[in-house]
Structure formats: C-alpha cells, structure tokens
Amino acid sequence: MKESDWKKFKVIKEKAIERFCSQALEEFEEVISNTEEHVHNRYLLLYKLVRNRDKEMALIFDYHSRSKAAMQLTAMRARGLADESLLAGLSEEFLEQTDPKPFGWN
Incomplete structure (x- = not known):
C-alpha cells in the first residue's frame, strides 16, 4: 500500500x-421513540440492534493496520460509509482493490 x-x-x-x-x-x-410498541419489546429490539451493530462495527473497523486496510475499505464502501468525496485522492490501484462490486457486496 502506498504511503499516500x-x-x-x-x-x-x-x-x-x-x-x-x-x-x-x-x-x-x-426503536426507542416507537411508542406504538410495548416498552419491553422496544428494549429487547434495542438490545439486539446494539449487539448487531457492535458486531458489524468490529468486523469493519477493528485492528488498524495496513494489512487490514483493503478489506476494511471494501466493507466501508459496501456499507455506503465511504462516498466518492472521501475516496478522492486514493490511487486507482487501491480503489480497484477495494471495489465491493466484484464481491457482490454493492
């Protein structure tokens, strides 16, 4: 990976x-503001949602290293977290390497 x-x-x-x-x-x-749902159901849904988002966050963002950067950027792009304005300035090689489309992620 290039230094830039x-x-x-x-x-x-x-x-x-x-x-x-x-x-x-x-x-x-x-979830919290959905007053049509019983408070206990909202709590259970929120708990599950927080756990799922925490797992997803760990998969995408944990371990900050050059060896994980391409995989992480691919996941960020697939999830819509890195738009074109953020990607501007990356090398064509790194952009191609992290394109989620060939993996069917986008």
Missing part, C-alpha cells in the same frame, strides 16, 4: 466510523 493511500485511509476510516455511529444512533432512536 495509508494516510488517506486513516482519514476515511475516522469519517466512516462517525457515519456508522450516526446511522446506528438514528436506528436506536427510532
């Missing part, structure tokens, strides 16, 4: 974590 891609990846990862957390918090808020 690594530096840019660190910024992308930070922004993607912010987006992921914001999206998760919005989902949590929807």
Whole structure:
C-alpha cells in the first residue's frame, strides 16, 4: 500500500466510523421513540440492534493496520460509509482493490 493511500485511509476510516455511529444512533432512536410498541419489546429490539451493530462495527473497523486496510475499505464502501468525496485522492490501484462490486457486496 502506498504511503499516500495509508494516510488517506486513516482519514476515511475516522469519517466512516462517525457515519456508522450516526446511522446506528438514528436506528436506536427510532426503536426507542416507537411508542406504538410495548416498552419491553422496544428494549429487547434495542438490545439486539446494539449487539448487531457492535458486531458489524468490529468486523469493519477493528485492528488498524495496513494489512487490514483493503478489506476494511471494501466493507466501508459496501456499507455506503465511504462516498466518492472521501475516496478522492486514493490511487486507482487501491480503489480497484477495494471495489465491493466484484464481491457482490454493492
């Protein structure tokens, strides 16, 4: 991985974590504020949702290393966490390597 891609990846990862957390918090808020659902059911749903988002976050973002960067960026792109404005400045090689479409992720 080129040094310039690594530096840019660190910024992308930070922004993607912010987006992921914001999206998760919005989902949590929807569950919490759904007064049509019984409070116990909302609690159970929220618990499951938090666990699932925590697992997803770990899969996408844990272990900050160059060896994991391509896999992580592929997952971020597949989940819509790294848009074109964030990807600007990455090498064509790294963009091709992290394109989720060939894996059927997008």
